[in-house]
Amino acid sequence: SDGDDGIAVQTFTLEQEQELRVETPARGEIKLKLVDGTAEVFGAEIAVGQSITCVSGRKLAVFTYHGATIEVRGEVEIAYVAGETPMVSYANTHSVLNAKRVAAASENSSEAEGPRVMCVGPTDVGKSTVCSILCNYATRAGHAPLYVDLDLGQGAVTVPGTICAAPIDAQIDLEEGIPLEMPLVYFYGDLTVNNPDYYKHIVSRLGTMLDERSKANEEARAAGCVVNTMGWIDGVGLELLLHAREALKIDHVLVIGQERLFGQLQQKLKGTDCQVFRLQKSGGVVERTPEYRRASRDRMFKEYFYGATGELAPASQTAYFSKISIYRIGGGPRAPTSALPIGQAPSTDPMRVTPVVPSTSLLHSVLAVSHGKTQGDLLTSNVAGFIYITEVNMMQKSFTYLSPCPGELPSNVLLSGNLKWLGEDVK
Numbered sequence: 394s395d396g397d398d399g400i401a402v403q404t405f406t407l408e409q410e411q412e413l414r415v416e417t418p419a420r421g422e423i424k425l426k427l428v429d430g431t432a433e434v435f436g437a438e439i440a441v442g443q444s445i446t447c448v449s450g451r452k453l454a455v456f457t458y459h460g461a462t463i464e465v466r467g468e469v470e471i472a473y474v475a476g477e478t479p480m481v482s483y484a485n486t487h488s489v490l491n492a493k494r495v496a497a498a499s500e501n502s503s504e505a506e507g508p509r510v511m512c513v514g515p516t517d518v519g520k521s522t523v524c525s526i527l528c529n530y531a532t533r534a535g536h537a538p539l540y541v542d543l544d545l546g547q548g549a550v551t552v553p554g555t556i557c558a559a560p561i562d563a564q565i566d567l568e569e570g571i572p573l574e575m576p577l578v579y580f581y582g583d584l585t586v587n588n589p590d591y592y593k594h595i596v597s598r599l600g601t602m603l604d605e606r607s608k609a610n611e612e613a614r615a616a617g618c619v620v621n622t623m624g625w626i627d628g629v630g631l632e633l634l635l636h637a638r639e640a641l642k643i644d645h646v647l648v649i650g651q652e653r654l655f656g657q658l659q660q661k662l663k664g665t666d667c668q669v670f671r672l673q674k675s676g677g678v679v680e681r682t683p684e685y686r687r688a689s690r691d692r693m694f695k696e697y698f699y700g701a702t703g704e705l706a707p708a709s710q711t712a713y714f715s716k717i718s719i720y721r722i723g724g725g726p727r728a729p730t731s732a733l734p735i736g737q738a739p740s741t742d743p744m745r746v747t748p749v750v751p752s753t754s755l756l757h758s759v760l761a762v763s764h765g766k767t768q769g770d771l772l773t774s775n776v777a778g779f780i781y782i783t784e785v786n787m788m789q790k791s792f793t794y795l796s797p798c799p800g801e802l803p804s805n806v807l808l809s810g811n812l813k814w815l816g817e818d819v820k
């Protein structure tokens with residue numbers, strides 16, 4: 394039916410343990426409201442009367458343990474009720490993990506660690522969704538786990554091309570996503586791993602920071618972490634997963650939807666103190682097309698610079714080449730020779746830090762602002778944030794950039810990779 398304002402309104406009644414799966418069209422937005430009962434979206438509870446806005450392309454499920462009435466306003470791509478979901482098994486997984494948190498928290502003077510969990514599987518099986526559910530359930534049980542995202546292409550924390558960790562101390566906001574206040578971010582600089590040594594290096598750095606955090610803070614130690622991974626699971630991809638498992642001292646690996654990977658990991662991890670579990674893939678998970686992935690990456694960049702709801706007004710600023718240093722890590726095959734000093738051959742050392750001579754090829758690049766002070770620091774430093782180059786002026790020897798923070802950059806040491814964003818197209 395249509396509401397008073399002419400917008401389509403549909404009402405769905407869910408029985409216990411059912412979910413309403415909704416896809417928002419590529420252009421347009423819809424609103425979901427819990428009219429009656431209890432419900433949650435990927436583990437985040439919604440209150441009766443609360444309305445959630447879903448932006449273009451968003452796909453989600455409203456699940457209820459006890460029954461609910463949901464109102465959907467706006468034109469949907471699709472909306473249907475499903476009775477078969479793996480939610481109960483996900484909740485049971487949470488109970489196992491939470492028991493370990495409670496035990497770790499109650500042991501006095503102990504070194505006892507909470508669970509360190511890693512979700513693995515091919516792309517589009519619901520890894521990120523399971524991570525959200527587990528983090529949300531943990532916060533609802535009073536713990537604040539660290540959410541770690543190792544997925545370069547579809548990471549959910551800052552911008553694509555990075556690996557990040559952020560403490561989750563409240564349910565993930567259904568409209569704004571994971572809070573950006575205190576993420577620990579390492580810059581990889583590309584959407585796929587073509588320099589496995591450097592990727593492993595930053596994952597190991599993140600592991601060290603995780604251990605330091607555990608040592609310094611008992612609550613953090615008991616809460617543990619939930620790690621999302623890339624969907625690359627064969628060959629080098631599998632090697633990277635096993636490396637991350639070790640570097641982050643993961644003790645629970647959750648394999649979603651792939652028996653073969655489950656078997657492989659069980660075999661590889663035999664004799665370690667790591668347990669491998671298999672979780673069912675939800676029938677609601679939607680396969681994403683390459684266009685959809687590109688659009689969601691563009692949205693991540695846009696949200697970083699303009700805010701989730703467009704609330705930031707990033708200032709356009711100018712930097713002179715003489716005042717900044719730009720570096721690139723590794724001799725990846727895609728490093729343009731134009732980015733190297735004249736006469737220097739592209740390096741093949743994966744960990745080599747090379748100065749980048751500013752040129753017009755920086756246009757539309759997203760660069761990281763490193764906490765590293767010297768060239769030597771760069772490999773081990775995390776980054777403060779990102780800038781987006783909107784103009785390069787070779788006459789003035791300067792470039793213009795957007796930064797979400799007004800004022801001077803926290804550092805004049807920048808890292809460049811292969812991240813480009815055609816910002817104007819998505820505004």
Ligand code: ADP
Pocket residue numbers: 412414415451452453454515516517518519520521522523624675676677678679680
């Ligand atoms: P992965 O991390 O394995 O690539 P995601 O967790 O990102 O997969 O899920 C893929 C897409 O499916 C996302 O857009 C997500 O919101 C959607 N999705 C996941 N579970 C459901 C569900 N039960 N109902 C509807 N959409 C879902």
